Amino acid sequence: MALKLTDSKLPDVKTTIFTEMSLLAQQENAVNLSQGFPDYQADENLLKHLGDFAKQGYNQYAPLSGIKELREEISRKFSLQHHTDYHPDSEVNITAGATQGIFTIISAFVQKEDEVIIFEPAYDCYEPAVILNGGIVKNLKMLYPDYQIDWEKVKNLVSGKTKMIIINNPNNPSGKILKQKDIDELISLVKNTDIIILSDEVYESITFDEKPHLTLAKYPDLKERTFVVGSFGKLLHITGWKIGYVCAPSDLMAEFRKVHQFNVFCVNTPAQFAISKYLQNIEDFKSVSTFFQIKRDYLKNALKETPFHLLDCEGTYFLSANFGAISDKQDKDFCYWLTQQHKVATIPFSAFYKDKNDEKVIRFCFAKKQETLDTAIEQLLKIKS
Incomplete structure (x- = not known):
């Protein structure tokens, strides 16, 4: 049957x-x-590093949080690019791609009937993760041709049940980036709330015409409640390696790791070592x-x-x-x-x-x-x- x-x-x-x-x-x-x-x-050097580390025997489980060398390189990267600090031990975690990081963040915090605000057009992995965890999605459209956020409408969506706001900056698919006025509005919106922000910044290093990427990690009022999600697939042209990372204050990261350990536990070991060694030679x-x-x-x-x-x-x-x-x-x-x-x-x-x-x-x-x-x-x- x-x-x-x-x-x-x-x-x-x-x-x-x-x-x-x-x-x-x-x-x-x-x-x-x-x-x-x-x-x-x-880059051939990156590919060579992968083979070298595999041949050298770096083929067993990595630590739950990722190898220390790569976490330190991510911390250095934020300091170089954005002049903000994440402690490599307690505030950085390697993930099996950005999508796994996003799913784990949502799973760690969203409970039944919690509301999550998502801006559309939106990448397709956000909403299913919220639904699977019993949450309720509140969609707000950013419309053609400008795809700007209407912050008055966002304020109307916020309620006592709002657990999380998901930001994608730069935005896929529209290609738009957040401006300082957006950051200011977001700071005002979440002040004196317990709202968590998930900031999907996988395209952080791809902005054009000298326009800056404004990571939420730069702003203390946002950093204290924000998970920043990154992707080495986008940065190093290796999407098939599925290596990403999340950064967050230690109290939030502790909750993330509770779920991460029962999701994938750890991530591809030789790939982590290869990326770590490759990043050591990048200053810009x-x-x-x-x-x-x-x-x-x-x-x-x-x-x-x-x-x-x-x-x-x-x-x-x-x-x-x-x-x-x-x-x-x-x-x-x-x-x-x-x-x-x-x-x-x-x-x-x-x-x-x-x-x-x-x-x-x-x-x-x-x-x-x-x-x-x-x-x-x-x-x-x-x-x-």
Whole structure:
């Protein structure tokens, strides 16, 4: 007799749009600018370090918090980049990618009926984690074309049940970054509350046009209640290694580790040693922004010759565009059409809204080799309004 499954904990969750579009790209032999990962090799020195440490026998369990050498490098990185300090022993923890860190933070603090504020368009891992832990999601839309936070609406969402606010800065998919006025509003909003902030800052080192990344860790009134989540996948072009980190005050980190130890307990050991050794030779992380700005500008300038209306991209490695001058299709249908007819796969913005809000906007990933971008551009330039 077949097992009957009745009450799914995530009844509305299906295959992610990222998997769906990548599969379609493969089927159509299309250029995949949908899923957010590089198609070029990481630094050879980093790859050599990985092999060296594996051969040297660093292949067994690492400490729960991560190896000390890597935690110290993360602490140094925050001091160099942001002039703020996290103690490597009690305030830094290595995770199996940023997503695992985010899930663990939510699991450690969100209880039944707790409310969590999420800003849309939002990356798709936040809401399921809240629901699985019995929480209630309060969505607030940041709308086309500016994708700014309406802080008056945020204030109206806050209640005595608000446990957490999730920030994604720089924002995926919109490419927008928080400004000082946003920080000031957030400080005012959480003052004299017990609200915890989860700040997803995986694209922290990818901001453009000399615009600064304002990490919440810089502001004492926010730092005391904030988890900052980072990703070496984004920083070092190694998304498949699944190595991330979280930083938080020691009292919050103690609760995080209670859950972390029963989730993954520890993270890939030789990869931690490899990243740690690699970071020891880096004093300035600005080269990452420069690297991606060249790619952003290249794609941006090429797409200006198409009917797409480009959105402002202040950070991340995603450039988004409105296709209203090309088609009146729904955004997902347009993405299918673009993949099948012009052999370029992208992601529809509706996938980042709970109600599938359709603004006729799609997202291109430009973390790709030059030849990949050239092939995509060649196809996109054929599109007529």
